[in-house]
Amino acid sequence: MNWGSVSEFLAMGGYAGYVWGSFGITAACLVLEILLLKARRREAVRRVG
Amino acid sequence: MKPPRLLDAWSAVVRRDLLSALRHRADLLTTLIFFVIVASLFPLGVGSDAALLRSIGPGVIWVAALLASILALARLFSGDYADGTLEQLALAPYSLTFLALGKIVAHWLATGLPLVIVAPLLGVQFDLNADALLVLMASLLLGTPTLSLIGAVGAALTLGVRGGGALLSLLILPLYVPVLIFGAGAVEASAAGLGAGAHLSLLGAFLLSALVFAPWATAVSLRIAVE
């Protein structure tokens, strides 16, 4: 286990901004993509009717 | 009088396009003037320090050549597409690949070659010495036909499509990167005394592979556009 405590984990050896920035942006992009796809599906189903 | 063979039809396509281009001399000049203006803007933006200009010169002239050829590409097929001549070419009893190559050759002669001839003038603006100018011309002579060949695929794909000019640049500029790198690189290498042999031979390789693939891809794209 690399980390003594949760706060140490969050600090990420001083690179918190960069590491969490990267993972945060990636997670946000993936979630956004799925939400957009769900919206697109609802729109497609609505326009079929 | 027996029917024309493939070569006669091919030369007819080239001669017709050159004749049309000559009848629209103004359009040819606009491409050329655009090339000169774009290249001349950079010293105004970057400053007139000779050493700096010498180092960015080849890159600037090559980028200007790229943009000028993209500008000229819009007219490669659009005239024939609008008046129905393209349809007749697609219906000719010859391989559309060869006829498309004819159109690309005519287009290069009308717009690509003048860039090569004017380039040394711009080179002087960027304080390039004599053999750098020579290598610049050689690289452009090998590069501009490749630009026309690759660009022809994009021109055929964007026929009659909204946002043609900008879309054509977005499609084609990424594909121009290798030609730009080795084109500008050739002049830099010769200026640095390394000799431009490697770069020019690679440009030649790009040209040959473009000659093999691009007309065929252009013909496929034209058949899609004419559908």
Place this chain on the structure above:
Amino acid sequence: MLVISQLGCVRGERRLFSEISFEIGPHTLLEVRGPNGSGKTSLLRILCGLLHPAAGRVSWNGRDIHELGEEYRAHMAYLGHASAVKDELTAHENLRYSAATAGLAASTTDISTALDTIGLSGFQGIPCKTLSQGQRRRVAFARLYLCSARPLWILDEPFTALDAAALALTRNLLESHLRSGGMLVLTTHQEVEITSPHTQRIDLGI
């Protein structure tokens, strides 16, 4: 002999027509009728190989036209809505180059006589942009005089913008083509009576 079996065409998401089958032999005129937007032009473009059908096949002398490719195009002439005339070239230049690129044997005398017979004798040397729409249409039609060796003619509303004199000239040309064993596929809205040994009609409207 042109054979069409179960032809179907879809434009965008709209089904224009389906299950169209017919055969055209020598001396035959096929008239394609139908209201605007019924797919007449699409049908003709499928026949000349420009457009791929959604279903069905077009075969020439027993072989699929896309398989034949250049061979089929050597037996066919197509005149679409666009007259394929370059504005900056003169009528004579237009014909010379379009004949050469279309693989038609045509000497300069053939071209001048074609232009004379279609009534453009005084206009051969001036750029086509100065000609009227009707005259430009005559230039497009003049090319057909050079296509006498081609059995199959496919014409999409050829008579538009033609005046009475031009109509008479073109009708004679088409009738002589049919008499000499040629095949003609034609769409038109005008009532132009073309006498032909065999006439077939297709109505895409219903």
Place this chain on the structure above:
Amino acid sequence: MTSRINWFKYSSPASFYPLAGKLIPAFFAVASLLAVCGLYIGFFVAPTDAQQGEAYRIIFIHVPAAWMSMFLYVVMAFWAGMGLAFNTRLSSMMASAIAPTGALMTFIALWTGALWGKPMWGAWWVWDARLTSELILLFLYLGFMSLQAAIDDPRRADKAGAVIALVGAVNVPIIYFSVQWWNTLHQGASVSLTRNPSMAATMLAGMLIMALAIWIYSIAVVLMRVRSVILERERNSDWVQELTEQQS
């Protein structure tokens, strides 16, 4: 009795649509499982890097995204080529469905590359050969998508897109090596992002598992998008009408 599954049956949108529907949840489940496992290794098992400290952990998302962006482009070009050659509508729809996810992966690779470059070399953007090629790859994706968006007739959009995807695919290696040559010419061999000398086994394992997770995630997302594309393209066909009646 080996029941031979007639794969060809699934090449028609009507029969592919329900199949994709059933597979999507499964793919999402597997993807998230792999992601959790990969992240655990990345953060809790992989040791701190000697030179780069903790910042190097960004490779657990940067490298898989970069691999996926290139892999998806090749897969997109494959489906586009199939659609062009065999005129099968489903393959072209698959190509159009892949493009946005590929572009997203390229964007993620660029973004995480910049966030990694800042602590490593003090600059947000580094003209490293791989990052530059990623940038050009993003332009290729955007070119494909805007060409398809600019053409209204779906059939022509598919074919035109296929041509530019194939031409692009042929050029990707040429662009990569040209940029590689250009990069070494100008900057000398800079420390590359991944080839640090002692790539600990756990680091590699973490990266590979994350790559698998992103790959399966991409499959799930592409299947979702291709189902929407099928609904949009086939909305007039009867099987779609029945489908929506059943659901509502």
